[in-house]
Amino acid sequence: MHRRIGVVATAIITLGTITALPATAEAKTCDWQVSKVIAPAGYEAAHAWITGTDSHGSYSGTVDSTVSDAAVPVLWTNGQPRIADELSDFTYPQVVDENSAGTVLVSGTQRGTGRRGAFLFTGGHSGHGALTYLPSPAGYETDYATALNERGDVLANGHTMKDNHAVTLLWSTLAAGPIVIDTPAGEGSDLDDDGTVLLTDGHGHGSLWRHGQVVPIASETYTNFHGMRDGKVIGEQTVAWPDSQSLLWTDPATSRPIDHGGTAQSINAHGLIAGNRDAYDGPAAVWSDTTYLADLPLPAGTRADGSYLVGDDGTIFGRVSGYGPLRWTCTGTGARS
Template structure:
């Protein structure tokens, strides 16, 4: 699952209806401690089941960590990789983790971690690959680019059933993958597991989580938040915002784009 939702979970955001946001905006903090001998813990993904992944600092590099009900466990470094930093980025309810390795020698690779073992996810040629989401089966989506900061980004799917392979969706970024292996792309293309696809209308998606698809429309601020069903029909619109995450209950986390009730620059909307 995605970073913004992981941070919401880690910080314990008190979700409120839009009309009450200004009056009751508050945070309930639940600390995710760094293990002994480490510091600077950062959450990067969660499974909504008490499983959170992230990184911690150790001397001169970052190591991966998984918190189970708030208790941290440092992941082993990928074998045979020398010095470098390890970045878990997504975890599913079964504890399967996806992330990337960045070696001190400049080497990069994406990985899937399960039952104490790493599985390398193939790069797109010499491009850097970065996982962003994982479903219950262990199918991983992410993006690939020629180098960090490069302009072109391609969306990839690494199917768990065919290790060592990937599906390239072309120039786009993934917004999420579900348990049926449906992938939503930043371009508005929705790709089914059998390879068929259709184009979302009336906006661009920002997040696809827990079966909910949200995005925004407009060419300039203030944008309008849009939620679609999986047939592409608009379920609701919310003025003044860009969504960054959504849960199964339909609570949307996002950023205000032009006034309105605020908690800093962020807010939460619920039905």
């Protein structure tokens, strides 16, 4: 059981700023400001995670329960947290993603109905939210949701009821029903706004699924693929632990090294990337496509442990172990140039 503490739900506390030198002649100076994300009253910020954002000042995630080992869904509206009581009937709920409409993708099992898999939670930032279940296609079961895109498509992983082998499930707003992606190329790990699916096979290989066609992503060695957005795929390869090199694919046939890139963990629609500089355990940093922009400031005596999320408004979220989630904002335009 976690120790209960009282947290005053007021403005986010400013911790520090850093000024980045222009990465290129065209890039403008950007002042990155770091803030601590507050937890709901009675919960510890050190046990909170941000996993989705609407890119309009609100975001979503979870905090560890104080009475069980389950996570508790939380919505932050303009920085102010509230427990999403509408999801209290879930066993081990996970907040997976959020789009600019404020729709939140939830994964878990609803005790009252026994329904399991992917759910859409809407309207929670402006009042009592509504929950919509996404039923699995006949002959399949959904295991867990993985991604939500801007037009409302949902990606999940599941299995066949006949022989239990893994499949990817896609609920597209352009299709009459859920699409089953059954391929040895891997399972779905991310979803682009045009419906393209990033597949990973668990053995360092990635592919793109588009309209029923699978296109391999070129990589010379084991690659950790972390995401895709606007046709761009990010990931990294180990050089000699802990040294690593992050990569950007704008074409699945070829990759480009990211300048001073150690890891590339999240990318937004403008090509803003967050990860670690030079190595897996390097400092938190930000890039515009392959161009290094700056290290991200941290509270004194702390070290970022990853879990980055980049919103389309240029806001970056991350975590410090034992401290909790952080929020970085840029007061200039260099990060989105």
